[in-house]
Amino acid sequence: MWTTIKRIMRAGFLGFWRNGFVTLSAVLVMAVTLFVLGSLVFTGVILNSTLTELKSKVDMNIYFTTDAPEDKVIEVKDALKGLPTVANAQYLSREDALAAFRERHANDQLTLQALEELGDNPLGAVINVQAKDPTQYDSIAKFVSEMPVIIEGSMLDKINYYDERQRVAIERLTRITNSANQLGFALIILLAFITVAITFNTIRLVIYTSRDEIAVMRLVGADQMYVRAPFMIEGILYGASAGLVTLVLFYPFTYWLGKTTQSFFGGINVFSYYLLHFPLFFALIIGSGIILGGISSFLAVRRYLTI
Amino acid sequence: MGYDSEMIYYDRVSKIYPGDSVALEEVSFTVEPGEFISIVGHSGAGKTTLLKMLLAEEQPSSGAVFFESINIHDISKREMNSIRRKMGTVFQDYRLLPQKTAYENIAFAMEAAGRTEEEIRSDVPHVLELVDLGDKMNNFPGELSGGERQRVAIARAIVNQPDIIIADEPTGNLDPINTYDVVQILKRINDLGTTVILTTHNKGVVDSVGKRVITMDRGKVVRDDREGKYIL
Numbered sequence: 001m002w003t004t005i006k007r008i009m010r011a012g013f014l015g016f017w018r019n020g021f022v023t024l025s026a027v028l029v030m031a032v033t034l035f036v037l038g039s040l041v042f043t044g045v046i047l048n049s050t051l052t053e054l055k056s057k058v059d060m061n062i063y064f065t066t067d068a069p070e071d072k073v074i075e076v077k078d079a080l081k082g083l084p085t086v087a088n089a090q091y092l093s094r095e096d097a098l099a100a101f102r103e104r105h106a107n108d109q110l111t112l113q114a115l116e117e118l119g120d121n122p123l124g125a126v127i128n129v130q131a132k133d134p135t136q137y138d139s140i141a142k143f144v145s146e147m148p149v150i151i152e153g154s155m156l157d158k159i160n161y162y163d164e165r166q167r168v169a170i171e172r173l174t175r176i177t178n179s180a181n182q183l184g185f186a187l188i189i190l191l192a193f194i195t196v197a198i199t200f201n202t203i204r205l206v207i208y209t210s211r212d213e214i215a216v217m218r219l220v221g222a223d224q225m226y227v228r229a230p231f232m233i234e235g236i237l238y239g240a241s242a243g244l245v246t247l248v249l250f251y252p253f254t255y256w257l258g259k260t261t262q263s264f265f266g267g268i269n270v271f272s273y274y275l276l277h278f279p280l281f282f283a284l285i286i287g288s289g290i291i292l293g294g295i296s297s298f299l300a301v302r303r304y305l306t307i
Numbered sequence: 308m309g310y311d312s313e314m315i316y317y318d319r320v321s322k323i324y325p326g327d328s329v330a331l332e333e334v335s336f337t338v339e340p341g342e343f344i345s346i347v348g349h350s351g352a353g354k355t356t357l358l359k360m361l362l363a364e365e366q367p368s369s370g371a372v373f374f375e376s377i378n379i380h381d382i383s384k385r386e387m388n389s390i391r392r393k394m395g396t397v398f399q400d401y402r403l404l405p406q407k408t409a410y411e412n413i414a415f416a417m418e419a420a421g422r423t424e425e426e427i428r429s430d431v432p433h434v435l436e437l438v439d440l441g442d443k444m445n446n447f448p449g450e451l452s453g454g455e456r457q458r459v460a461i462a463r464a465i466v467n468q469p470d471i472i473i474a475d476e477p478t479g480n481l482d483p484i485n486t487y488d489v490v491q492i493l494k495r496i497n498d499l500g501t502t503v504i505l506t507t508h509n510k511g512v513v514d515s516v517g518k519r520v521i522t523m524d525r526g527k528v529v530r531d532d533r534e535g536k537y538i539l
Contacts, residue, residue: 216402218391219396219402221389221419222388222421223385223388224388
């Protein structure tokens, strides 16, 4: 048994090695598919991180009147925190708000002077809210303005949340992400199909060039598996080497892409993402290569190697 | 069905190719273990088709072929493979692998039959000795003469110790001296107990064997002589 496995492996490796040019072309074609597959993962990562970044910049500020009692405001904040749609709610007291205002206008002597003239703190307390999803701000705002404690005390000054421009940007980005995923999926299916077809033909060619050896194997009554398995090993080797080629190519590719995209989209650097998640990419790319190569050679062997 | 001692039994085998071209017509005969049978006839008489039936490369249009009491057209490919391991084949065109040496050609057949490395190391030189090619084991087929190549092919056919050797026109490409050598080797193999079926249209081969001769003409067995000569 072990001897047979050893011989099958050796025959597979020899075929892979000796059919140099055929091997090269099969590996290159498969590498293109795997490269597109990997690129799609990176595109997804860039788009998603940009989206998260943009979403986290979107928030809602609830401004209270200057005479709103602190305990009531904290009561509102706690109620908000209890909502399932709210990711975070932060209370900013009147003093904190003033300090933040001073800091923001530290270089603006005129405004600071005007503030001094007033004597009293003109700013009310603020609750900063971050929703889990940007589409939920409408309902949160509605919830706040209808709270009994707010209506009774008439302590609400105003509610500010994202403006129309942000909303459009987020919606557009969500759409782009979705259609990019769909397009990418269609592209992968198409390329996988082409890869299978080409690997299929490559194996067919290899079977054709080995027909003498196959005839001799038949004559001496070799088992089907013994004749077929080396060709499947060959196909799997095509896939695995195409995967390795792709992984190597991604190193300079993501390095270059990381520099360009980080400054443009903000968010994460694909190069460090690639290095950080290398085991995952290794499994994904090599695994897909092996599956593609294995399937196509299995089909070719079944179709063309009648024993 | 048939006799108990038979090894091969052709039971009214016919083969009709599309277009009503009759290759075999109601052929029946038996082969006993240890026999040496020469099948003779003109080209197109059906000799090769007869052998292809035995190797299960062709299906009969009607009738059946039994090998050791098994209908070989009624079994799975896997079972047929195990039967093929009991048959050694030799062809007119040698069918050696050109990029392997004589030694490797024979070793390849043993590997495909699942034999161990030790068996290969001990058996290959032995069979090459048997066909008088002990000194040429590291030569490639291109470096050997036609007769030597055919002897390598015979060594390959017998190395897995088959029950029967099927030789389809083994001397077809050889000069008289090499033909004589090949026939002597086949006779020696037969003397060691292996059944041999040989097809030929060479009168000298048949006469020098001097054993059972089946004569075919236009798909039919026209003569079956116990100690026959080539008569047509």
